[in-house]
Amino acid sequence: MSDTVLSLDAVEKVFPNGVRGLAPVDLTVRAGEFVSLIGPSGCGKSTLLKLIANLHGPSAGSLRWWGSDFRGVGQKGRRLAFVFQDATLMPWANVGRNVRLPLDLMGVDRASGDARARTALARVGLGHAAERYPAQLSGGMRMRVSIARALVTEPDLLLMDEPFGALDEFTRNRLDEEMARLCYQDGLTTLFVTHALHEAAFLSSNVMVMAAHPGRIHARYAIDRTIVRDEAFRLSERFAEISRELAVLLEAASHESHLAAEMQT
């Protein structure tokens, strides 16, 4: 229990317009896990992520951070990092200063900020690129910078919202392998929102298949943590099997979402 970074206990969200965004959701993320949220649109993935990012509060239920209620811990106490769909880098600043940004905003001094930025860049294979500018980088490299900017704060939990959706398949696969290494070798705990089934199958130790109307977790699917996530795994029978089983769950969740939507109208 002590290794539980984040736990959601019967968390609900009703929007001011009366729409139920989330039915009671229970979710636990343990240290070192890679948890994916996958599901049809409107299933509350983004709502869930915003609750965890504390961009809005739950209507009912409680969120706990290392076992203590969110409200008690405060924003500073939760070491969270974010990676969005776009790299959202500052075009006027070089890569090193982009990665240092969260440290600058937290008031870390320049020298140690620079050192930590270099370490974080090395972890995503961009140790040589600190002096370059975002405009000089490819889409994949920009996304790596964005990941380094998240790593530099040494977060307890990394939240990723469809981070590689805009990249080509080859780049996306490389970055997925990179993420797998960061999680399963370096112990980075990650909560990952994705549309892509094969990405969830490749990366996750736990997949939450969500359904919509209202948003809820339809099924939970665990994947052996000890699998080495590399190119060979992507071609293996095991990967195909996981993808098939997830596809069946996702299909059922989508079907239920449609039925629920028809019931409402």
Next chain:
Amino acid sequence: MRSAQAISILAPVLLGIVVLALWQGACRLWHIPPYLMPSPSDIAAALWHDGPALLHALLSTLEVTFAALAAAVIGGVLVAFLLVQSPLIERCLMPYVVIMQVTPIVAIAPLIIILVKTTPVALTLCAALIAIFPVISNTLQGLRSVDPDLAAYFRMYKASRLQTLFRLRVPSALPMFMAGLRIATGLSLVGAVVAEFVAGTGGNSAGLAYEILQSGFQMDIPRMFAALFLITVAGLALYGATAGLQRAVLRHRA
């Protein structure tokens, strides 16, 4: 690529030479008197002969231009920062900014020159009023053109107002501001010349506009063209300088 670049420089230069040659030829062929239409060689002679006096006038015009530009940039940026602070402030002030913009400054220049006793200050004020609007509107638009995702990122890390201003808003506004500066630089020169025309000040601090007026009165048309030539060269130099500054400041952006 290299040859394309060479053509883009050579072609207009060649065209210029051809036009000058035709101009010179036409003046010679039809014996057009210089007080009607001076030939390029007449203008060059006037430029050579009156050069020192005209350059002195140019310097005085440029003094007004730069003072006006500085005033327009400082004033314009301050007004833009004020306007962006709250929608209420903007709603109060924006109509007056627009009124100021649509009023031809030439029309109120005589008033300014009467009200403000010191002539150089009056000239600077007129030129600054002409140049300030693009600074205000571009800086304002720039301060608003912040990437919403990046702004959300700053909020998530609880960035302070000052941090958000200097690390996000100001750098985001820079491309629009530089474009505004480029327009304002050209307008400052226009404003300085227009103000000089209206004021008609002679004496030691007479600008190029005064030289043009005087040349007109004296039917010294080649000298008039020479003064015009100097204004154009000054305008080109200012344009080139701000374009270079713009490139240097924004060199790393896509």
